[in-house]
Amino acid sequence: MSQGRGLNRWDICAANIFAGLLFFLFMAMLVAVGVAAGLMTCQVAHAQQNHDAGHPQYSNWLNQDNSWCCNNQDCGTIEDEQYRESSGQIEVQIEGTWCPIRPWMYLKTGNVPDASHNHVCVRHRNESIINKSQEPCERLLCFQPKPRS
Numbered sequence: 001m002s003q004g005r006g007l008n009r010w011d012i013c014a015a016n017i018f019a020g021l022l023f024f025l026f027m028a029m030l031v032a033v034g035v036a037a038g039l040m041t042c043q044v045a046h047a048q049q050n051h052d053a054g055h056p057q058y059s060n061w062l063n064q065d066n067s068w069c070c071n072n073q074d075c076g077t078i079e080d081e082q083y084r085e086s087s088g089q090i091e092v093q094i095e096g097t098w099c100p101i102r103p104w105m106y107l108k109t110g111n112v113p114d115a116s117h118n119h120v121c122v123r124h125r126n127e128s129i130i131n132k133s134q135e136p137c138e139r140l141l142c143f144q145p146k147p148r149s
Contacts, residue, residue: 061110061121061142064103069110069121069142077117083145092143094122099137107144119144 061069121142
């Protein structure tokens with residue numbers, strides 16, 4: 001085809017390829033946004049629940065190592081199914097992992113907002129400090145059991 005008479009078949013083919021590439025990139029971007037949103041949703045799903053309801057009490061918690069337990073989102077209740085005792089060792093389930101309660105994890109100061117539940121403080125994964133472990137048991141900061149009858 002001569003110039004000036006419109007698009008030739010190669011021009012049309014290139015335009016179709018470009019349009020297909022743009023569509024592919026757009027779809028890839030949508031998938032990436034969806035995956036990122038899903039990961040963010042998973043990130044906020046923690047073992048502990050109801051932090052906001054007990055924040056005034058949690059903010060005063062200090063463990064036996066004299067370390068603060070709460071940074072405005074780490075503490076909350078756990079379900080009875082996430083607590084067990086075996087051979088005198090108490091364990092709590094954090095993100096699917098059973099973690100032993102160490103003596104230093106018990107509260108030194110502070111009160112529980114709800115004595116009908118066990119309470120834990122677990123540092124969030126996305127807030128870890130460099131050289132700190134990402135494993136759930138290594139992020140467990142404090143524990144306060146509910147009174148046993």
